[in-house]
Amino acid sequence: MxxxxxxxxxxxxxxxxxxxxxxxxxxxxxxxxxxxxxxxxxxxxxxxxxxxxxxxxxxxxxxxxxxxxxxxxxxxxxxxxASAAIPLGAKTASPLGTIGVRMSGSQINATALMRGMFYQASAKPQPGAGVLPVGWLEEARFLPAAVRKITASPALQGGSLSYGEPMGDAGLRAALARRMAGISIAAQPDQIMTTVGATHALDIVSRTLLKAGDPVMVEEPGWSVEFARLDALGMRVLPVPRGPEGPDLAVMARYCELHAPKLFVSVSVLHNPTGYSLPPASAHQVLQLAERHGFYVVEDDTYGHIAPEYAVRLAALDGLRRTIYVNGFAKILAPNWRVGYLAAPPGLVERMLDTKLLSTLTTPSILEKALALCIDQGQLRRHAERIRQRLAQARARSVQLALEAGCSFAAEPAGMFGWVETGVDTDMLAQRMLDEGYLIAPGALFHATRQPCTLMRINFANTQEPAFWRTWKNVVKTG
Incomplete structure (x- = not known):
């Protein structure tokens, strides 16, 4: 004992x-x-x-x-x-605040969030989760059926006894090209390359276009894994404030003058964690900056499956000239399938293929063939529509409960996540909530450098029950 x-x-x-x-x-x-x-x-x-x-x-x-x-x-x-021992880690005084950040603790911040994906604090719905509930994803019963159909065909032998196609399954790339055309992005199958999830696609882009020490603009708040991933590659991260009207264009212009960044990484639609989507005027201005200063824009459309049809994509406006489009299926279908893809300007495709071959050789063609079948038969589209409807209902309930609990929203609720103002230090509160069986995502995790923050990101699908908010109020009251 x-x-x-x-x-x-x-x-x-x-x-x-x-x-x-x-x-x-x-x-x-x-x-x-x-x-x-x-x-x-x-x-x-x-x-x-x-x-x-x-x-x-x-x-x-x-x-x-x-x-x-x-x-x-x-x-x-x-x-x-002295912090000068980390040459790229210093904060430089300027009108922009932090000019470049080498984040000694960012990988830990990202790891805390990512480990939370695998750590089950309790059987309760987890507010800090980055994926939809298992019960929602289990409704995609067409996935196992598609795999059975593929494995019962000659494709099983051809797909498993060879490395497969370096660019990815041709049928899936053709299906993705048709799907992208539906959101006004013109991409030929030979511009599309499959990857092991969207994160792998982002890594291929970075390793192809950047070298250690290169400056990269990234939206802040933003996905902490992206901050940490770039930091691990030795890049110089330039945080760009992201608001309801899009990234701060004045900050981006100043960065371009001072540092000549090679890349800008943006979640243009249903941004994580705020839920903002890029207005057309702001999207045009971002692309004008990219053309003027010669950097590429990486558009991470991970949440595009649950976005409104009218959402603006940078790649659609630009025609894949200075944009690289990234997406995957973990959020909408099955996290463990790890099927993602990128679409790039023709002149970059071969270089990115070389990077893919050096990292993973090829990608699992059997799952790719099964996914192509689901897309072509309309099953993915119908499933996404059901998820959007269900998420809208959950979001309405979660927002009402959050407001009743005394919280407010720092951004208009949209998509899968809510950016919630709590009025208390959410880093400290996270440990108290963990005692109660709830894993939350403190706002500090979504910034390039960790600092006290009163915001937190909630998953609307997992915060629509009163039990969490009752516990929340009690912990805040007694904290």
Whole structure:
């Protein structure tokens, strides 16, 4: 039987090891933790001493206990040590604020969010989840049927006993070209290349067009995995504020003058986490900047399957001249299928194919053939329509409950996610909610550099029940 001290220490240790409590996070004060957990201050001190002995936390004089980066091989930097040791990590004073950021903690931030995808805090619906509920995706019963049909055909032998086509299954690429034409993007099948999910497509683009140290513009708030991925490749991240009218064009223009960025990464439709979609005027101006300054625009349309038909795509306006279009099917069909694709200007296709061959050779053709069948028979389109309708109902319920709980929305609710203003530090609150079995996505995870934030991203499909919001109000009230 574990003592209270051992139970408390193990609870924190597990979260630190799984990165659910990320490096740099501050543990509650001794008094606050004692009150939250219903134990004595002595128990908390003893638990924190155990974490210190295990090398999981460090004590900072008159500031409290902080989570150490358990992946680092060298001792933690002393307080006040110059940050210039990281050459691209410095913040540069300018009218734009942060000019370029090398984010020492961004991978941890992203890891915390990604590990949450695999960590089930409880059987309750998880507000911070990045995917739709399993029950919703299980309704796509046509997927197993399509796989059975493909594996019962001669395609099984041809598809599994060879590497397949380097560009991806020809039938799927033709189906994708027709599907893209339906959203006004003109792409030939030989401009389309399949990938292992949309993230792999983004990685192919980066590895093809960039080298270490190159500046890249990325929307902020934005997908923390993209910040961390670019940082891991050694790129210099230039955060571009994203608002209801699109990216801040003045900031982008200034970046172009100062740093000559090679790339701009944008979620133009149903932006994650805000839900914003790019207005036509702003889209035209972004493309004009790209033409004038010679950078490419990577358009991540991951949420396009649940977007309104009238949504504006940069690739449609540009005709795939300075745009590279990226999409996948994890959000709408099956996360574990890992089928994605990119469509690129003709002059870039061969270079990107070389990058794909060096990373994965080819992609699984059997799943690609099954997906092509689902697209051609209209099953994907009908499924997406059902998901949109169901999501609209869930969104309406979630918004009402959030407002009743005293929250507000920093962006007009749209799509799959809500960008919620809570009025409290959501980093600190995340650990309290985890005690209650709920994993939330604090706003700090969606910024290039981690800093206190009162925002959080919610998944509308998982926050439409009153139980979460009752727990939320109680934790905020007692926090």
């Amino acid at each position: 574990l003592t209270l001290t051992e139970q408390l220490a193990e609870r924190f240790a597990q979260r630190i090891r799984t990165r659910l409590l990320p490096a740099g996070a501050r543990l509650p004060s001794v008094r606050e933790c004692a009150r939250q957990q219903g134990v004595s201050p002595y128990t908390v001190v003893a638990a924190y001493d155990k974490l210190l002995a295990q090398g999981l936390v460090e004590a900072r004089r008159q500031r409290g206990f902080y989570v150490r980066d358990i992946a680092q091989k060298t001792p933690p930097a002393q307080e006040g040590q």
